[in-house]
Amino acid sequence: MNEAISRRKFICIAAGCAAAVATGCSDLTHTSWFRNNFRDMSPEELSSIIADLEKKHSATFGKTVTVGNEPPLPGVHFAYALDISRCVGCRRCVHGCVEENNQSRDPEIQWIRVLEMDQEKGIDFHHANPYYDPELVPQEGHFYLPVACQQCKNPACVKSCPVGATWREDDGITVIDYDWCLGCRCCLSACPYGARRFNWGEPGLSVEQMNPKTHYLGNRPRMKGVAEKCTFCIQRVRNGQYPKCVEICPTGSRKFGNLLDPESEIRYILKNKRVVVLKNELNTDPQFFYFFG
Amino acid sequence: MTQRRQNPRGVFHFVIPLIILLGMAASPVAVLSASDEHDPPPQRASRAADIPVDSLVFETPPPPFRDPDLFPCSECHNEDQPPNPERRILEEMHEEIVLRHDEEHRWCLDCHDAENRDNLRLANGTLIPFEKSYQLCGQCHGNKYRDWRAGVHGRRSGDWNGDKQYLLCVHCHYSHEPRFQPIAPKPAPLPPGEIK
Amino acid sequence: MTNKQSYLSEAIQGFGKFTVFSVREILSGSRVFWSLVIGLSICIGLGLVAYMKQFDDGLITTALRDQMSWGFYIGNFTFLVGVAAAAVLLVIPAYVYNWKPIKEVVILGEILAISAIIMSMLFVLVDVGRPDRVWHLIPGIGRLNVPSSMLGWDVLVLNGYLLSNLAIVTSLLVNLFLGKEPNKKIFYPLVLLSIPAAIGIHTVTAFLYNGFPARPFWNAAILAPRFLASAFCSGPALLLMLMQLLRRFTDFEIKDSAIWKVAELMAYAMFLNLFLLGAEVFKEYYSATEHLIHMKYMFQGIDGHRAIAPWMWLSVVSSTIAFLLFLIPRTRTHPVTLNIGCILIFIGVYLEKGMGLVISGMTPDTLGEIYEYLPTWNELFVAQGIFAIGSLVFIFLVKVATPIMLEYNSRESAD
Numbered sequence: 001m002n003e004a005i006s007r008r009k010f011i012c013i014a015a016g017c018a019a020a021v022a023t024g025c026s027d028l029t030h031t032s033w034f035r036n037n038f039r040d041m042s043p044e045e046l047s048s049i050i051a052d053l054e055k056k057h058s059a060t061f062g063k064t065v066t067v068g069n070e071p072p073l074p075g076v077h078f079a080y081a082l083d084i085s086r087c088v089g090c091r092r093c094v095h096g097c098v099e100e101n102n103q104s105r106d107p108e109i110q111w112i113r114v115l116e117m118d119q120e121k122g123i124d125f126h127h128a129n130p131y132y133d134p135e136l137v138p139q140e141g142h143f144y145l146p147v148a149c150q151q152c153k154n155p156a157c158v159k160s161c162p163v164g165a166t167w168r169e170d171d172g173i174t175v176i177d178y179d180w181c182l183g184c185r186c187c188l189s190a191c192p193y194g195a196r197r198f199n200w201g202e203p204g205l206s207v208e209q210m211n212p213k214t215h216y217l218g219n220r221p222r223m224k225g226v227a228e229k230c231t232f233c234i235q236r237v238r239n240g241q242y243p244k245c246v247e248i249c250p251t252g253s254r255k256f257g258n259l260l261d262p263e264s265e266i267r268y269i270l271k272n273k274r275v276v277v278l279k280n281e282l283n284t285d286p287q288f289f290y291f292f293g
Numbered sequence: 294m295t296q297r298r299q300n301p302r303g304v305f306h307f308v309i310p311l312i313i314l315l316g317m318a319a320s321p322v323a324v325l326s327a328s329d330e331h332d333p334p335p336q337r338a339s340r341a342a343d344i345p346v347d348s349l350v351f352e353t354p355p356p357p358f359r360d361p362d363l364f365p366c367s368e369c370h371n372e373d374q375p376p377n378p379e380r381r382i383l384e385e386m387h388e389e390i391v392l393r394h395d396e397e398h399r400w401c402l403d404c405h406d407a408e409n410r411d412n413l414r415l416a417n418g419t420l421i422p423f424e425k426s427y428q429l430c431g432q433c434h435g436n437k438y439r440d441w442r443a444g445v446h447g448r449r450s451g452d453w454n455g456d457k458q459y460l461l462c463v464h465c466h467y468s469h470e471p472r473f474q475p476i477a478p479k480p481a482p483l484p485p486g487e488i489k
Numbered sequence: 490m491t492n493k494q495s496y497l498s499e500a501i502q503g504f505g506k507f508t509v510f511s512v513r514e515i516l517s518g519s520r521v522f523w524s525l526v527i528g529l530s531i532c533i534g535l536g537l538v539a540y541m542k543q544f545d546d547g548l549i550t551t552a553l554r555d556q557m558s559w560g561f562y563i564g565n566f567t568f569l570v571g572v573a574a575a576a577v578l579l580v581i582p583a584y585v586y587n588w589k590p591i592k593e594v595v596i597l598g599e600i601l602a603i604s605a606i607i608m609s610m611l612f613v614l615v616d617v618g619r620p621d622r623v624w625h626l627i628p629g630i631g632r633l634n635v636p637s638s639m640l641g642w643d644v645l646v647l648n649g650y651l652l653s654n655l656a657i658v659t660s661l662l663v664n665l666f667l668g669k670e671p672n673k674k675i676f677y678p679l680v681l682l683s684i685p686a687a688i689g690i691h692t693v694t695a696f697l698y699n700g701f702p703a704r705p706f707w708n709a710a711i712l713a714p715r716f717l718a719s720a721f722c723s724g725p726a727l728l729l730m731l732m733q734l735l736r737r738f739t740d741f742e743i744k745d746s747a748i749w750k751v752a753e754l755m756a757y758a759m760f761l762n763l764f765l766l767g768a769e770v771f772k773e774y775y776s777a778t779e780h781l782i783h784m785k786y787m788f789q790g791i792d793g794h795r796a797i798a799p800w801m802w803l804s805v806v807s808s809t810i811a812f813l814l815f816l817i818p819r820t821r822t823h824p825v826t827l828n829i830g831c832i833l834i835f836i837g838v839y840l841e842k843g844m845g846l847v848i849s850g851m852t853p854d855t856l857g858e859i860y861e862y863l864p865t866w867n868e869l870f871v872a873q874g875i876f877a878i879g880s881l882v883f884i885f886l887v888k889v890a891t892p893i894m895l896e897y898n899s900r901e902s903a904d
Contacts, residue, residue: 033621037632073454083445091479107488107549115856125857126782130482136475147856156703162640163625164632180632182625183548183618186640188558192703194856198558198618200488201549224547225618240452251465251473252448264453268443282702293446485554485860 037164038177038217050216057214057221065212067220070238072171078232079172079259080243081269082146083293086253089114089137089144096248097148100233101219102211104203111197111230112148112245119143123278148245149174149195149230150278150286157187157196166227172259172287173232175217183225192279193286196229232256259287351442351459356423359467364423366410376407393470404429404468430462507663511889518888521738525884529877536874539867540615548618550867556860557851561868562616564843565875568723569609570694571716571842573650575724576602577687578754584680590747594732596894599658600886601728602687606651608879615871639697646690653679653686662890665897691716698850706783706850709772715765716842721758722808723838725751726831731883733828739891742898749822752830756815759834763812766805766841786859787849796861797848800840808837 035041035049050067057065094112103109115128119141128145138144155174158166165180166187188196202224214220215235222228233243237256241247246254257264266289269275275289358364370376380400383390392400406414413421413429421428431438440446444457447465451457465473518526543550553560576598583595614620625631626644635641657679664671695713702708729748735741773784785791790798814820814830821827853859864872 037625040632088473088476089478090476091481094482095479108483110482113482113856125855126779126853128857130856130858131484133478133481135477137478138475156701159637160639160700162634162638162644163622164634165625180622180625181619182622184613184616184640185558185618186638186697188555189851190701190703192855194555194854194858197555199547200551200554201547227618237453240454242450242453247450249448250476252446255445257453261454265444265449268440268445272440272443273445279703293440485556488554489549 035179037180039164039167046216053216053220057212060221061207061210061212063207063210063212065210065214067214067216068235068238069216070235072169072173073238075258075260076171077259077287078151078237079257079266079287079289080151080232081255081266081273081275081289081291083251083253083255084143084145084290085292086251087114087144087146087249088251089116089132089139089142090250092248092250093146093245093254096244097230097233099209100211100236100244101231102205102209102214102221103228104199104201104205104222105209106204107199107201109197109199109203109228111195111228112146113194114144114146116142117145123276145290146245147193147195147278148288149232150193150284150288151230151232153285153287154283156190156192156282156284160186160190162186169217171238173217173234173237174229175231175234176227176229177217178220178222178226178228181226183227185227187227192282192284196227198227199224253293351427352456353424353459353461354464356426356461357464358423364411366405370410376402378402378407390469393472394468424461426468427462430466503667504663507666510666514889514892515885519738522884522888526881529881529884532877533874533881536871536877539870539874543615543867543871544620548616550865552862552865552868554860556854556858557848557862559616559847559851560862561843561864561872562612564847565872566609566612566616567694567698567716567846568839568842569605569612569879570647570691571720571838572724572727573602573605573609574687574691574717574720575728576605576654577684578721578725578758579728579751580680580683580687584677585684588750590744590750594743594747596658596661596890597732597735597887598728599654599683600883600890601724601731603651603654603658603886604879604883605724606647606654606690607882608875610647610651611875611878612872615875639693639700642693643690643697646686646693650683650686650690653683657683658886658890662893665893688717691720698846703855704850705780707846709769711765711769715762715769718758718761718765719838719842722755722762722811722834723842725755725758726811726835726838729755730828730831733824735887735891740895741891742895745822748827752815752821752827755834756812756821759808759812759815762838763808766808782853783849786852787845791853791859794852794859794861796863797844801845801849804837804840804845806837807833808841811837 036045038046041049046069050069053067054065057067091114094110094114097103097112098105098110101111103111113130115125115130116132116139117124117128121127123145132139132142151172151174153168153172155166155168158168158174162184163180163182165182166174166176168174183198185198188198199222203222205221210221211219213235215231215238218231218234233241233245236243242256243254246256255265255269257266259266261267269289269291273291273293275291277286277289280286382388383401387401404413406412406420409420411422413423413426415421415429416432427438427441431441437446441459441462444459447462448460449457462468462471551560551562579595579598614623617623626633626641628635628645633641633644635645657676660671660676660679692713695716698704698707699709699712729751732743732748736743770784773781782791786794786797787801788798789795811830811834814826814833819826820830848862852861
């Protein structure tokens with residue numbers, strides 16, 4: 001590792017000026033371009049980068065932006081459960097998530113996708129419709145299946161990433177280092193649930209829309225050309241709060257908790273309800289359980 | 294020479310009444326700390342708050358009365374207005390309340406106590422305050438009640454590893470017409486072809 | 490001076506002379522040569538302009554979206570890796586069986602491989618969202634995720650193949666230029682190594698697709714054999730046409746027997762290509778599981794979405810006619826039918842790899858949504874720019890190689 005860092009320092013000196021001159025791109029500052037992967041950073045490098053980020057975002061958005069890097073809590077393995085007999089397809093989770101997690105409004109990015117399905121067909125993706133827009137929901141003869149990152153225990157996206165920009169943390173959340181991501185979109189091809197999103201253009205996020213309480217691996221503002229996805233609101237759950245979608249759901253269909261805590265509502269659901277996971281034949285082992293309350 | 298040795302029989306004379314007394318004192322405590330599966334025998338009292346039916350505490354917001362000016366009900370429903378126990382559709386007051394909740398078998402005074410309108414009544418006649426209306430719902434909707442207690446049915450906010458706040462059943466299900474009404478959905482996502 | 494020092498200084502001097510010679514070659518030529526160079530440079534310029542727009546605005550200038558995250562660029566990348574791999578088709582008979590007629594033209598195959606690999610790597614470069622971060626792929630400096638990531642392996646084998654081909658071509662040309670034979674201890678092992686390397690690059694590229702259980706159209710064991718079969722059709726087809734052009738426009742002597750031998754080997758590959766396609770069609774249509782929907786989209790369209798079906802039928806028909814033309818010896822050896830066959834198979838494989846594979850694999854997407862993708866003008870301009878770069882590289886390398894090879898051949902025949 002030391003060898004790698006000194007090699008990088010050399011390249012930094014030799015190539016940094018040339019690169020900056022050649023492209024004239026203002027993004028190629030020393031701190032932004034030459035940093036390590038989050039997992040390889042020393043505590044000093046991380047805290048200096050976070051300080052830079054907070055300064056930069058606070059200046060851009062005109063409010064005090066914090067970028068946390070709370071580590072996983074010990075003895076915690078997050079899991080999620082969604083009651084598909086209660087979901088009415090109102091999409092408050094989708095929009096609450098967008099606001100909480102600083103998703104780009106234009107081009108539009110939404111981490112949660114609610115699929116309207118036929119009651120007669122059951123869970124059948126080829127007859128699902130995410131673009132339903134009636135006056136009232138739920139519509140007769142339909143049920144609703146929100147899909148976002150399943151936080152798999154055996155994630156296909158992590159396996160496919162050529163630069164190791166995405167990995168699974170100890171508390172079960174699969175995260176992305178936005179400053180390391182190459183934008184090759186192998187992860188988008190690999191995910192069976194369509195959970196990964198890509199910043200095709202420069203994200204559009206206004207000052208009013210910006211949520212200033214962020215996490216380095218979660219909802220801090222992203223940049224063009226990188227992947228992103230649901231992180232179970234890592235900035236909230238590592239501080240004891242529920243994810244935004246759980247709180248905002250008007251029918252209480254969304255449940256969340258620590259799988260290792262026998263008193264949690266997640267364990268109650270696994271014990272007393274019958275859960276299904278999506279596409280289980282692919283062996284991704286999702287930690288997102290759909291049940292019938 | 295002092296008489297130090299105690300009469301053994303005398304000990305038992307003292308102990309047995311003591312045990313009986315302790316037992317009598319302990320029994321209400323045992324009853325009170327039991328779960329509400331073992332309901333206490335029916336009691337009538339002027340103030341229902343004196344009787345803890347369910348020792349579990351659920352922090353909830355206050356009950357959402359549609360017309361808060363009507364509470365307390367005893368302002369009208371008192372000695373001056375004796376209750377009319379005849380099952381009927383109301384015509385003079387509260388006629389705007391249309392019961393769509395097992396209306397084939399139930400009517401108002403099955404849930405609202407006839408003598409004590411400031412309270413609700415359980416099937417065995419026990420009075421409960423409006424703040425604990427979930428106990429009334431739980432009588433028939435036992436599965437949902439158990440799920441609600443575990444936080445699995447309905448909204449519950451707070452911290453996943455800390456304090457939690459519940460809602461009453463009636464916060465989402467209007468007691469006289471509990472079926473969840475359809476709501477307007479938030480906007481649909483943009484199809485990919487329209488993202489420029 | 491020690492032996493080693495004198496050897497090194499001699500080598501540097503020799504390489505210097507070769508470089509001067511090469512630059513002179515590149516900067517002089519006939520009208521045909523110059524019109525090609527200028528035309529291609531204009532194409533490259535247009536491609537650069539289009540790419541700058543994409544670099545500024547992001548990949549939103551393409552028609553790619555979350556529902557179809559890989560498209561024209563990656564399709565071209567896949568096709569060109571196949572072309573690069575097919576150079577080995579000439580190497581095997583030449584060096585394994587020591588068959589002289591092909592040995593002379595092997596260098597053309599290697600040059601085509603170099604051009605194709607450069608193009609395929611450029612297609613990946615224009616496809617990534619953050620080209621400024623490609624250094625993250627460098628092992629030791631970045632964080633290359635091998636053995637887990639197939640794209641990680643692809644980076645290693647593609648660069649390895651490019652470097653080994655550059656080494657082979659450079660070593661051969663520099664030595665021949667200086668009137669020497671290439672160093673047998675380095676040259677021959679490299680050449681023989683390029684056989685498994687060529688198979689390796691296309692297999693790893695196939696595994697890149699194969700390793701996605703989320704995409705059932707790709708997650709088939711038959712994918713790697715299919716890739717190789719189609720590569721061995723398309724690459725040599727291009728090479729055959731280029732060889733005939735070179736025979737026409739330069740003094741390069743390429744025997745008919747060499748061309749016919751390559752065509753014969755291609756016939757086997759074409760049969761395998763069609764057979765494996767047939768095997769896939771049977772599996773999908775007979776089992777008729779939910780996974781059929783991808784092939785159905787490819788050949789029939791779904792719910793009125795039929796954007797690529799006509800192209801896919803064109804591909805199958807072209808490949809079949811080409812196979813028949815190559816099967817029958819008379820049509821295989823006749824220059825007109827031979828070239829028609831080459832063009833047809835090239836079209837067939839290009840449509841199937843460049844369009845059919847990627848687009849059908851992602852339509853419908855993992856949540857059942859159909860988003861019809863057709864590349865934007867910006868994408869097309871960038872792509873033609875990359876093809877122009879590859880063509881220019883090929884032309885320059887051939888321009889340098891031709892006089893050296895001709896002189897070597899005349900020396901050989903004089904001996």
